[in-house]
Amino acid sequence: MLSIKKLVKFLVVIALAYAVGRFVVVFQGSLLMGYRAPYIQMLTTDSVVIRWMTEDSQLGVVRYGKDPEHMSDIMLESSSTKNHVIKLANLKPATRYHYQTGMVSGFNENNVEKQWFYTHPKEVVPTRIWVIGDSGKAGETQNQMRDSALNWMQSNPLVTDQDASDNKPLVNIWIALGDIAYRSGTNDQFQAALFDPFGDQLSNTTLWPVYGNHDARRWTYFRVFNLPENAEAGGAASRTENYYAIDYSNVHFVMLDSQASDRSKNGDMAEWLKRDLAQNTKPWVIAAFHHPPYTKGSHDSDEVYDSRGRMQEMRENILPILEAAGVDLVLSGHSHMYERSYLMDCAYGSSDEFSEKNIVSDGIDGKHKHYLKPLVQKANQGTIYTIAGSSSRVDTGPIDHPAHHIGFLEAGSMVIDVVNDKMTARFINNEGKVRDEFSITKDAEYTSDYKGCNK
Numbered sequence: 001m002l003s004i005k006k007l008v009k010f011l012v013v014i015a016l017a018y019a020v021g022r023f024v025v026v027f028q029g030s031l032l033m034g035y036r037a038p039y040i041q042m043l044t045t046d047s048v049v050i051r052w053m054t055e056d057s058q059l060g061v062v063r064y065g066k067d068p069e070h071m072s073d074i075m076l077e078s079s080s081t082k083n084h085v086i087k088l089a090n091l092k093p094a095t096r097y098h099y100q101t102g103m104v105s106g107f108n109e110n111n112v113e114k115q116w117f118y119t120h121p122k123e124v125v126p127t128r129i130w131v132i133g134d135s136g137k138a139g140e141t142q143n144q145m146r147d148s149a150l151n152w153m154q155s156n157p158l159v160t161d162q163d164a165s166d167n168k169p170l171v172n173i174w175i176a177l178g179d180i181a182y183r184s185g186t187n188d189q190f191q192a193a194l195f196d197p198f199g200d201q202l203s204n205t206t207l208w209p210v211y212g213n214h215d216a217r218r219w220t221y222f223r224v225f226n227l228p229e230n231a232e233a234g235g236a237a238s239r240t241e242n243y244y245a246i247d248y249s250n251v252h253f254v255m256l257d258s259q260a261s262d263r264s265k266n267g268d269m270a271e272w273l274k275r276d277l278a279q280n281t282k283p284w285v286i287a288a289f290h291h292p293p294y295t296k297g298s299h300d301s302d303e304v305y306d307s308r309g310r311m312q313e314m315r316e317n318i319l320p321i322l323e324a325a326g327v328d329l330v331l332s333g334h335s336h337m338y339e340r341s342y343l344m345d346c347a348y349g350s351s352d353e354f355s356e357k358n359i360v361s362d363g364i365d366g367k368h369k370h371y372l373k374p375l376v377q378k379a380n381q382g383t384i385y386t387i388a389g390s391s392s393r394v395d396t397g398p399i400d401h402p403a404h405h406i407g408f409l410e411a412g413s414m415v416i417d418v419v420n421d422k423m424t425a426r427f428i429n430n431e432g433k434v435r436d437e438f439s440i441t442k443d444a445e446y447t448s449d450y451k452g453c454n455k
Contacts, residue, residue, distance in 0.1 A: 007287070030315050032083045032223050036195055038101045038108070038115060039202035041226040044233050045093040045120045048206075049226045050086050050101065058103040060084035068098035068112045085226065094121035096167040114203040118169045120248055124420070127249045128158045129286075131414035133177035133333030136185075136214060137392035138193040141411045144430035145391045146197060149413045152428050158417055173248050174205050177333030177388060178212025178259070178290030185218040194224075208246060212290040212333065213307065219420045227255075236276035245268050245276050251418050252282035254327075256289035256318065263313040270321060277325035282417055283377060283442065287322050288331040289314060292387045294347070294403040297335030298395035305336070316348050326377040328423065328440055331414070333389035338427050339399055339407040340436055343371045343382035346453035347403055354402045360450045368405050369437060375421065375444040380452050384438065387416045388427065400446045408435050 036053035050062050057080045065071035075086050084101070091097065095165030098116045102108050110238065130149060135142060153170055181189035207225075215221040227241040228234075235245020235252065242257040243265035254276060261269045277285070293303045301311040310333075322330065323345055347358040364370050373381050385403065390411045399407030412429035421443070427436040 013158050032220070034187070034191065036191065037199055038099070038202065039195070039199070040117050040204065042228055042232060043117055043120060043206040045122055046091045047089045047232070048091065048097075048117050048119070049086060050084075050088065050099060051224075051226070052084050052101050052148050052442055054082050054084065054103070057082050058105075060086060061102045061104065061107070062086045062088065062099055063102075063107065064088060064096065064097050064099040066097060068110065068116075071098060071100060083223075091119050093119050094123075094125075095119050104409070110199075111203075114200055116204050117206075118167065118204075124250045126158050127172045127251055127418040129173045129175065129414075129418070130171045130249075131175045131177065131288075131416065132391040133330055133331075133387075133413070134179040134212070134336055134389040134393065135176060135391035136180045136182040136189070136193045136212075138197060141391070141394070141430060142158040142193070142197055142392040145411050146415050148430050148432035149192060149415060149428050152432055152434075153415060158419070169205060171201075171205055173246065173251075173253070174201070174207050175253075175255075175288055175331065176207055176209040176277055177288060177331060178210045179214040179333060179389075180209060180212065181215075181220070182214055182306075182392075185215045185220050187218075187220045187224070190220055190224055195246070208253070208255060210255050210290050211242060211257045213259055218261050227401050236272060236279060238276075240268075244270065247282060249418070250282050251284040252280045254285070254287045254322075256314075258289040258291040258310050258314050258318075263310065263317055265317045270317060273318070277321070277327075277406055280325070283321075283375070283421075284423060285325065286329045286331065286416075287326045287327050289318075290332060291334050292332035292339075292385070292389075293319055293330070293352070294341060294385055294401050295335040295339060295387050295397075296330075296351070296401040297337045297339060297387065297397035297399055297407070299335045299397075301401070302352075319348060320346075324379045326333065326379055326381060327383050328373070329416075329425065330383055330385045332385070332387050335387050335397065336389050336393050336395040337387070337397060337399060337407060337409050338390055338412060338436065339387040339401065339404045340427070340438065341385040341403045342368065342405055343373075343384055343440070344379060344403060345382055346382050351401050351403070357453045358403070360448065362405070369439070371438070371440045372446045373440055373442050374446055374448065374450075375442045381448060382450065384425075384440070385398070386414065386425070386427075388412070406436055410435060
């Protein structure tokens with residue numbers, strides 16, 4: 001039973017919540033145990049989900065506002081829980097908000113430096129994307145990868161005249177390519193490999209993950225993430241958290257499930273993907289999923305028994321859908337190294353079937369680094385495939401798949417910048433060195449000589 005003092009505070013919080021016309025229904029997820037600092041999920045142009053965990057079951061409260069010293073808007077959970085999930089809605093786009101979590105008994109410390117978020121813009125703006133893959137092994141390699149990427153981004157701002165007073169985030173879209181918690185995807189392993197080392201980033205930047213094979217060994221993945229089932233972040237509604245879409249600026253992202261969902265040509269995921277891509281109007285399209293269609297790293301995409309055929313099924317059944325919609329870049333993990341392809345098309349067989357007819361372009365500069373595509377999105381005009389699965393460990397492998405012209409047995413992550421008609425991607429190793437850089441420019445005057453690999 002609540003004490004008189006706590007009851008009074010409880011009634012005050014409810015009164016404030018009703019005063020601003022907002023009362024939230026909580027997403028239930030009480031099976032997770034332990035303390036977890038606040039982190040944000042499913043950030044969009046007008047909403048965000050705030051999550052945190054407490055040791056005891058309590059009624060959670062979030063207050064928020066543009067001024068960290070005067071946060072007057074309040075949201076309250078509908079029932080007590082240990083796993084707190086509160087959605088803030090009716091926000092303004094491209095706006096920085098501060099937030100503070102608490103309970104009926106009082107608010108926690110107001111951490112102004114960490115607890116904020118910047119809602120997605122509606123207009124076209126320069127976009128920075130950070131991609132980590134197979135990041136689930138906590139330790140020195142993971143820490144080096146994280147720090148080297150963040151330091152590089154701070155030293156190389158996307159907008160050169162931006163400063164701290166602009167209130168803009170360092171990363172606009174943060175992607176994880178699966179296997180986020182080794183070895184079994186337990187809650188404790190998620191805490192050790194994600195929430196502890198990336199806590200500062202998670203408090204103000206949404207992580208958009210795809211489902212990996214190690215994540216699938218427990219059900220924790222779907223308990224720690226809130227993912228858009230109903231097109232909350234853009235695209236078509238998938239009605240599942242296994243795969244979903246995101247729109248940001250002039251980029252459309254499709255986040256696919258190569259682990260647990262039906263990978264057949266006419267399965268639910270394929271049919272959703274066709275609908276989603278058919279309605280897309282963004283000029284840039286990036287796809288992400290865990291199992292790579294082309295790799296000769298710690299996994300072999302030719303080996304039918306490797307990963308129970310998931311790599312082959314994605315290559316044979318899902319890639320034709322992506323390429324027919326003009327996808328520009330495909331991101332995968334699973335192999336614990338870095339590999340990157342030519343601008344290529346229509347390679348749906350084994351590596352020994354790959355030939356020059358599959359290469360749309362080997363680069364306009366002779367160094368396989370700069371590529372051109374038509375400005376208007378067209379089918380089968382070339383896609384670049386990358387494997388970036390070395391964000392916490394590096395394994396061995398020949399890295400000699402003919403679709404790839406470059407590969408490194410090095411730890412690192414990717415930073416991708418999209419500015420109007422140009423996309424620039426970099427692989428930054430754990431020493432802070434840019435080991436690979438490539439770009440795609442979409443040019444209204446460009447006409448490709450490529451006629452299609454089947455013509």
